[in-house]
Amino acid sequence: MSDEPNRGAPDRAIGNARPEESGDPWTRLPSMVPGAASAAIPTLTSGAAPARGTTAGRVRTVTEPTAGGPVGPAGSAGPADGPSVPTGRTVAPSPLDPGATLDPHAIHRTLREKFPLTYDPLLRAWVLSRYADVATALTDARFTHGHRPGDPPCSRAHIDVDMAELRSVTERTAYVLARRIAERPQADLVADFCHWLPAGTVAAAVGVPYRDMMRLVRGRAAGALAGECGGQIAVREKALASFLGNVLADPDQVAALRDAPTGLVARAWTESLRRDPPVQIAVRRTRSEVPVSGGIIPAGASVALLVGSAGRDPERFHDPDRFDPFRGDPGQLTYGSGFCPAVLLAGLEAEYALRALFSAMPRLRLADGFRPDSTGLITRAPRSLIVRPGG
16 A cells, blocks of 8 residues: 555545444344343342342343233233333333443443343343353353354454465555654544554455545455455444554553554553443344343343443453553453454554554644543444644
């Protein structure tokens, strides 16, 4: 990808040519409209919220009986093949509650501590929020598996990927983009860098001309490189924005990562995926009954996995709200651990983004008074990262 032939092209395109994102590629949520669920209510028991690490307890949705349907335990009502829409109040907060897009963490905390298993009528799914339960649902054969890059089925689908070439085109693309904004007094790293690096890397890898990359790379070109993972470009864009926001928000992290070895950058990348995953909610379905914290999920039930909540579970991570690349208990749930071009590219893009930005702009910092502000319910990331390239 050359710097010269199309100099300034991103500048003209950023404001007007940004394509619509097609949603999350490995999460398919049910309709966000209340309606009958597809699974029966499990047996409920009354009592206090279960202690962490136990499975006994009651489901946290309080309902009132509805006409024409049998009344189940704890006042639940509905036909034998599924619960009716609750007509009373819901004790547990919903990840879709007003305000959740700006700050979901308080809702996640309440769910983890008091309602580890609850039925959400808006999601039309049972909700899991604790790390142990979410991690299990993403890997256990008792749950159907969506397409999460790096999981075993994904790993077996990819062959003949030239790692040296991927590293080369990622590095080249990052440096070209960084040089384009180095002389500006102010820039938005989301619009001017994060949006272009994942797409530009794939374009360069498959030989798509730079001027055509946004028209082609999210379809044919992406599929040529990564197959079913081609749609991960939008997720990688969000993950990169959160990563740069986490690093630049703390001057100590900037100093630690400016010339950091690859291993430390990889740890910082993992830490950002834990603290601020680009995919906040994933959906799976149970193949059989599954005991979890708070009760038993019935067979054939839709289950919403709060990946964003799991990453901040204090039972799994010490001081979970803090971004700490040096933490002794690392981990993330966005990607599986197997081989996948989308996963590899995401890590390479994080590494070379830092190296290119700090190389082209040694004094790079956030603009005065600006702090990254993440938004989104299903996927989540900062909408902008306003920086001063010259310090």
